Amino acid sequence: MDIGINEQDRQEIANGLSRLLADTYTLYLKTHNFHWNVTGPMFQTLHLMFEQHYNELALAVDLVAERIRALGHYAPGSYAEYARLASIPEANGVPSAEDMIRQLVDGHETLCRTARSIFPIVEKASDEPTADLLTQRLQVHEKTAWMLRSLLAR
Template sequence: MSNSNNPVVGALRQVVADCYALLGQTHLCHWNVRGPGFFALHTAFEEQYTELFAAVDELAERIRALGALAPGGLSNLAKLSPIEEIAEDSSAEAMVEHLAKANEIVVASLAKARDVAAEAEDSESEDLTIARIQVHQKTIWMLKSYLGE
């Protein structure tokens, strides 16, 4: 497509990959969390991955609106994102720590996309990334609060 070299598109493609990796990790934690915090974490993780699923769609559609193709495919998205996978049998605390760090990676990716969009005078993409940063910062705060930080 004609806009595949657009730096905003490149930055948003990275955000989609990182958000999708986070979504997958959050879903894994939702399924496998155990222990005294099970009910709270199981519910919180479901809320997070449900919100992320809608967000990834919005981000991918922004890429399409910019005239490029959105990334997809699990192996392709995994190659694009630095977010590592957590073991299925991890403790609840390890899961929360992992997801907090993964959300921090997403915030960094979004901040880069925000700055690229601002430089390109793409206010719509900039606005989208700012709103997403706020969601992930709140999630980080909640996860770290669970850990007593």
């Protein structure tokens, strides 16, 4: 494979993207869980919002995995691998609607930090397609975290 990025850099980028994929999938699953189980006076608003969020995350999982493949590496795809790679914890039980929102804010902020942690190697390798993907993901996660935080403002 000769795309202008050496094997070591492609491996490092793929490793970072694998962590991003695990975090994205974990947040997808958590968001879908909350969509099913949210209750309370904000049910309708949150149920619909969470559905929009998990649909967006489902598309993102595919984009990240396909970028890993384009770099010549295999994408992780099992719960065991995601549990090992993810920095977003799974939800325990069924939290209150407000706690769901807090956990999702934390998840989106974690994804921002994970994406940012990959930039140094991406920039060193002049990997513009991955930089573009990371920038797009950051825009989505920062905006989503802001919108969720706004629901918690008093």
